[in-house]
Amino acid sequence: MEHNSTVYVGLDVHKESITVAYSIDAGEVELLGKIGTTPAEIDRLCKRLQSKARRVCVVYEAGPCGYGLYRRLVEQGFECMVCAPSLIPRKPGERVKTDRRDAIKLVRALRAGDLSAVYVPGVEDEAFRDLARAWACARDDLRQARHRLKSFLLAHGVRYTGNANWGPAHRRWLSEHTFDSEWQQLAFNEHRRTIEDRLAQCERLETALREAVINWRFYPAVLGLQAMRGVQFVTAVGMLSELGDLSRFEHPRQLMAWLGVTPSEYSSGGKRRQGSITKTGNSYARKLLVEAAWSYRHPARVSRDIQCRHEGIPKAIIDRAWDAQVRLCRRYRKLAARGKHVNIAVVAIARELAGFIWDVGRLAMSLAIPHNAKPA
Missing domain, CATH: 3.30.420.40 (ATPase, nucleotide binding domain)
Incomplete structure (x- = not known):
C-alpha cells in the first residue's frame, strides 16, 4: 500500500x-x-x-x-x-x-473533478423529509380524487349550483345525490369513499407532522419563515425538508440556482442572451416557492393570519419579512407596468423571494425563538 x-x-x-x-x-x-x-x-x-x-x-x-x-x-x-x-x-x-x-x-x-455532489441529509432530516413527502403525496392524491369525481359528474350532466369548494354544503349535496343506475351509483360511491379516505390520510399525516416538527432541529426556521407573506406551514415545512441546512448555501444566489429559478444563458463574444429559467434542482421546492410568490401581486399589508404567525417571533425577523413584502410588492407592480406577462413577473418575484427565505431562515436559526411557540 x-x-x-x-x-x-x-x-x-x-x-x-x-x-x-x-x-x-x-x-x-x-x-x-x-x-x-x-x-x-x-x-x-x-x-x-x-x-x-x-x-x-x-x-x-x-x-x-x-x-x-x-x-x-x-x-x-x-x-x-x-x-x-x-x-x-x-x-x-x-x-x-x-x-x-x-x-x-x-x-x-x-x-x-468534473462531478457535482448532491446534498446528503442526516438520518433524522431524511426521516422528517419522508414524512413531509408522504403528506405532500397524500394532498396530491386528494386533489386527483376530487378531479376524478368532478369529471364523473360532468360526464353525466350533474352540476352543483353553488360554489363547489368541497365545503360542508358541497359535501352534503354530494352525500344526498343518487343515480338511477345501480352501477353508476356504485361508481359514484367509490369516488366519494376515495375522497374521504384521502381526507382522513391527510389529517393523520398533518397531525403527525405538526407534532414532529417541534422536535426537529430546523423548527426555529419553520417558525421564522412563516412570518413571511405567502409562506404558511405547508410551504415552510415542505421547503425546509427539501432544502435542509440553509447554511450550506454561502450566498442567496446559490439557493436561487439550486431551486432552478435563475435564467438560462447562452452568451458568446459580445452577445449576451438569457432565456427561461433553468428549472434544475428540486421541482417540489420550486413549486412551493412560486406558489408563495403569487401572494405578492397585491399591495403590502399584514393580514390577521400573518399577525397570528408573528406571535413569539423576534422583531428582527418580523422587520425582515416586512422589508421583503414591501420590496417584492413594489417590484411586481414595476414589472407589470413594463408590460411583463404575469407568469414571468411572478417567477422574477420568486427568484428574489428565495433570497429573503435564505436570509430569514438563517436569521431564525441564529436567534432564540421559543420552542413553546406553535406553528400556525
Whole structure:
C-alpha cells in the first residue's frame, strides 16, 4: 500500500449488484468486478480498497437506492460523493451504455473533478423529509380524487349550483345525490369513499407532522419563515425538508440556482442572451416557492393570519419579512407596468423571494425563538 497514493473508485449501484472500477492516482482505470449489495460484501470491498491506498475517494450516482451506501462508506473512513446524474459530462454521440462503462466514466470524472455532489441529509432530516413527502403525496392524491369525481359528474350532466369548494354544503349535496343506475351509483360511491379516505390520510399525516416538527432541529426556521407573506406551514415545512441546512448555501444566489429559478444563458463574444429559467434542482421546492410568490401581486399589508404567525417571533425577523413584502410588492407592480406577462413577473418575484427565505431562515436559526411557540 502506497502511503501517499489515492485510489479513486466509481460504483454503478443497482438494487441487487454494484459494479466497481478504480484507479490509483493518475494510473489506468481498472475494473474490479461486480459485487452484491449485502453489508458483508460491502465490508469485503472496503477491505480490498483499503489495501490499495491510504486515501480512498468513492463516488456513485444518486438514485432510488438512497444514501445507506454513502453512510456505510463514510463510517469506514472513505471520502464519498453522491453525484447528480444529470450533471455528469457526456460525449456527444455516445450511444453505448453499460454498467462497466458507467463505473469507469465515474472514476475518470471524479479524478478530473468534473462531478457535482448532491446534498446528503442526516438520518433524522431524511426521516422528517419522508414524512413531509408522504403528506405532500397524500394532498396530491386528494386533489386527483376530487378531479376524478368532478369529471364523473360532468360526464353525466350533474352540476352543483353553488360554489363547489368541497365545503360542508358541497359535501352534503354530494352525500344526498343518487343515480338511477345501480352501477353508476356504485361508481359514484367509490369516488366519494376515495375522497374521504384521502381526507382522513391527510389529517393523520398533518397531525403527525405538526407534532414532529417541534422536535426537529430546523423548527426555529419553520417558525421564522412563516412570518413571511405567502409562506404558511405547508410551504415552510415542505421547503425546509427539501432544502435542509440553509447554511450550506454561502450566498442567496446559490439557493436561487439550486431551486432552478435563475435564467438560462447562452452568451458568446459580445452577445449576451438569457432565456427561461433553468428549472434544475428540486421541482417540489420550486413549486412551493412560486406558489408563495403569487401572494405578492397585491399591495403590502399584514393580514390577521400573518399577525397570528408573528406571535413569539423576534422583531428582527418580523422587520425582515416586512422589508421583503414591501420590496417584492413594489417590484411586481414595476414589472407589470413594463408590460411583463404575469407568469414571468411572478417567477422574477420568486427568484428574489428565495433570497429573503435564505436570509430569514438563517436569521431564525441564529436567534432564540421559543420552542413553546406553535406553528400556525
